[in-house]
Amino acid sequence: MLPLSNQRSAGLAVLIGCACLTACAGSIKPALLPEKPAADALLILPGFGYSREGEQTLRSMVAAMAGEGVDLYVPTYIARSGLAQSRAKLQRFIHDHRLGKYERLHVFAFIAGAWTFNPLVETHTLPNLATVVYDRSPFQERAPRIATEKLHFLTWVRYGSPVFDVAKTPYVPLAIPDVKVALLVETKPTSFITHHEKTARSYGAFRFECDAFMQRYEDCIYVPLNHDELYNRFTDVWPELLAFIRTGRFSSGANRTPPATP
Numbered sequence: 001m002l003p004l005s006n007q008r009s010a011g012l013a014v015l016i017g018c019a020c021l022t023a024c025a026g027s028i029k030p031a032l033l034p035e036k037p038a039a040d041a042l043l044i045l046p047g048f049g050y051s052r053e054g055e056q057t058l059r060s061m062v063a064a065m066a067g068e069g070v071d072l073y074v075p076t077y078i079a080r081s082g083l084a085q086s087r088a089k090l091q092r093f094i095h096d097h098r099l100g101k102y103e104r105l106h107v108f109a110f111i112a113g114a115w116t117f118n119p120l121v122e123t124h125t126l127p128n129l130a131t132v133v134y135d136r137s138p139f140q141e142r143a144p145r146i147a148t149e150k151l152h153f154l155t156w157v158r159y160g161s162p163v164f165d166v167a168k169t170p171y172v173p174l175a176i177p178d179v180k181v182a183l184l185v186e187t188k189p190t191s192f193i194t195h196h197e198k199t200a201r202s203y204g205a206f207r208f209e210c211d212a213f214m215q216r217y218e219d220c221i222y223v224p225l226n227h228d229e230l231y232n233r234f235t236d237v238w239p240e241l242l243a244f245i246r247t248g249r250f251s252s253g254a255n256r257t258p259p260a261t262p
Helices: 003-023 052-059 061-067 083-096 113-123 140-150 152-159 164-167 191-195 197-202 227-232 232-249
Strands: 040-044 071-075 103-109 129-137 181-186 220-221
Touching: 040 113, 040 232, 052 227, 052 232, 083 113, 083 164, 083 181, 103 113, 113 129, 113 164, 129 232, 140 152, 140 164, 140 191, 140 197, 152 164, 181 232, 191 197, 220 232, 227 232
Parallel strands: 040 071, 040 103, 103 129, 129 181, 181 220
Antiparallel strands: none
């Protein structure tokens, strides 16, 4: 086994390398916004796990989404200085790309995306906001606290302050009544959570029931993916997301049964 100082150096080198890879993950938007855009826009708000592989997956879906009359937007909005600046960047993205011109705006929010988006939209109303689907995870939502408590310096090197902000900020659910809301719940842990399983379990029991997430919802389903896989296999959940956009419900074949508590 490496001496502790060498382990830390190796870990720091890997973390910095990962930071460079993730920094290359870029925003996605239509090349040109026509004078009369499609009726629907989908704004995907990635979180800390967004990487080039995730970007490539989303880019590969642009044509299929456009074929369904949905224009895809994916901002790179997370700022090292924290959630407040992240919200400011997201607000500028929405304004600069004229997302208000669409008849209906739909949002898929990964975990950090929800912590950024919900307070923003409560103070800066989006009149065309129609649906929001939240990625929730009893496992991964403990990752910011673990990273803050166990890997504080390395987390700061990798991400800056937003992870710390998420860890210390209570989740504020969306309170806009006319927007349809759904939950898509991950049922597998990432390798990070598995590696820090003892710490994760020390925070309390994992609860998968939809009501345990303490927010309203029109529908709630479970997917056999972990947080990393959801980025890279977003094509697997797109049909369900499209069903919710179209009808306000996921498909009849979606899994609505929570897993046994691990």
